[in-house]
Amino acid sequence: MRFKARRIQFIVIMLAMVFAVAGTPAAARTLQLVGFGDSLMAGYQLPPNDAYPARLEAAMKAQGVDIAITNAGVSGDTTSAGLARVDWSVPDGTDGVILELGANDALRGIPPEQTEKNLDAIISRLKERGIAVLLAGMLAPPNMGGDYAAKFDPIYTRLAEKHGVPLYPLFIDGVVTQAKLQLEDGMHPNADGVGVMVERSLPVVKAFVDMISSGTK
Template identity: 70%
Template sequence: MALKDFLPFFLSLAMTIALSATARAESVSLVGFGDSLMAGYQLPPEDAFPARLEKALREKGLDVTVANAGVSGDTTSGGLARIDWSVPDGTRGVILELGANDALRGIPPEETRKNLEAMIARLKGRGISVLLAGMLAPPNMGADYAARFNAIFPELAKEHNLVFYPFFLDGVVTEAGLKLEDGMHPNGDGIGIMVERFLPTAELFVRSLGKGE
């Protein structure tokens, strides 16, 4: 059989490889950047928020990966110190979830805001979009602290035109059955509720990046 008889096969194979490479190139790489709430404190890796969110987004037909860059105990100052090397090149979007430990430690809200704004600026400077996940101060910090802290997240989202999710622990924070024995961190069921409520915002975020479908 002459070589020319194999040309249609080779052309078809080359086209398949090219299309496959293009599909892989269009996959959206996200990073979940946060503290223990993102890291999946005391949970198996597959139950952590990023893994569960990735699964939910893929079930929506979106070609997405969500890397877990959560560090238990991290504050906004800790996040700022590691933001450059924790978010690899090629990342299209970051879910920025930090601030809870700042509030627990009574760190001045002005410092928290400054750190978050610096992280947003660094990410946007690299061409990486940001989905900002909000947090609320615990009641024991008092009304004045809460008012100053809680305002950080919606104000930053508005000023920097970010996709915004108002409260990362929505649906979980007041439900004992959705938290670990420490009464602070979500259990597997709690993560499921968080992902369910977060999903529409995450889907909007991915679609705003223009790829992944």
């Protein structure tokens, strides 16, 4: 009888331990994002902590989001250059990528068909790896003319619809044409400009992160 009682007591203790472990929530994992783009993402002529990924990470953390955003922006990158490095610039374990490329294509007059083809391939590669994508759009500069803009500007909406990825229509929204928010070159945002970019894009990024966290990417 004593042995039986001890055996029952042992079983009860073991069951209690199992239920205790099962009822303990798993430790939250830091969400890993990568900002993949050109000088607009890299933070041209700005301190690292003023670049868009760093400012966005700080803004997200201020809202209670456990997140790390790596800056994989390279000044001067075209979509072709981005396609050539996407596999090694975006490490395994990345949950999502904010993809911002195409401005340098437009500045160099690269055929919009080639830009679209490259972005299409980048998105496809990331999705094949199970990495969610938030596509950041761009507009052709006015000096390229209306015909070029008519071919270039719709690229991002078309790709977002094709791949079923969220779109932030204009990455430099709120900064373009605002001299006080730009560097002297009139093309790149200054620190205040980056702040505006973060503020305006934050709701879209937050929705993107919520989508990843819910497993619906």
